Amino acid sequence: MENKTPAMDIEKLGKVYTRGKEEVTAIQEISLQVPEGKFVSIVGPSGCGKSTFLHIVGGFIPKTRGTVRIRGKEVDKPGPDRGMMFQESALFPWKNVFDNVAWGLEIQGMEKAKRDEIVEHYLKLVNLWDFRNNLPSELSGGMKQRISLARVLAFNPDVLLMDEPFGALDAQTREKMQVELQRIWQESNKSVMFVTHDIDEAVFLSDIVVVFSGRPAVIKEIIEIDFQRPRTLDVHKTQEFMNIRNHIWDLLHQEDGKSDEEGM
C-alpha cells in the first residue's frame, strides 16, 4: 500500500486552558490525518474546541499534549507553511486591494517584479483584478474575503486553515463563496482544514467532514463525502446530500447542551 506523508498529521492532541485556578479541558484527545490536497471540514457543537484545535494546528496557541506535523515536520509556532483565514477579513483599510495582497510579500523582501506577478495571478484567480485600485471600504463582504484568500494564497502555504471564513456573510453570498472557494481550491491544489457551524457548507465543500463531540472534544465520526467535483449548488437537492446532512445533524444534536453548559 502507498504510504504518503499526510499534509497535516495531528497525533494525540490535548488542550487544557487555565483560567486563574480553574482548568478548562477544551480538547480531550484528537488524532487526525489530512491527506495531501484534501478539503477537510470540522463541525461540532458551539464551544466544543474547534477554533482551539485549528489555532493549535496554526501554531497560534500552545498545545498541552500531542504533536502537530505539517508535511512531516513538527510545528509549534506560526509559520509560512500554514496560511490562516478568519471570519473578519483584517485588510488594511488605507491600502488598496493590490497593496493589501502585496504587503506580505513585500515584508518578506521579495523583489517588486516577482511580487507584482504573484499579486496579479492571485487577484485574477479570485476574479478581483479589476478592483485592484479600490480600497477595502469600497468592496462587499464577499469580495473582502476573496481578497483575504488571495493574500493568504500569495504566500504559497502548504496548507490552508480557515476559521468560519464566511460566518459574517449573508446566506446567498455565502453559497456563492462556497462555489468560488471550491474552484479556487481545485486550481490551487492546497490541503484545507475548514471550521464551520454550517452543516450544509461542510458537506458541500468537503472530501471529509470530521464531527467533534461536545467539550472536551474528541472525534465522534469521520465522514467521507464523495460527490463528483466540481459540485454545483444543486447537489443540495439530492437524497444522498440530505441523508449525510441529517446524519451529521443527528450526531450534533446528541451533543446538545454538553459544551455550552460547561463552557458558560
Ligand SMILES: Nc1ncnc2c1ncn2[C@@H]1O[C@H](COP(=O)(O)OP(=O)(O)OP(=O)(O)O)[C@@H](O)[C@H]1O
Ligand atoms: N483563552 C482561553 N482561556 C480559557 N478558556 C478558553 C480560551 N479560549 C477558549 N476557551 C474555552 O475552550 C472551549 C473551546 O473554545 P473554542 O472557541 O475552541 O470552541 P469552538 O468550538 O470553536 O466554539 P464556537 O463554535 O462557539 O466558535 C470553550 O469552553 C471556551 O470557553
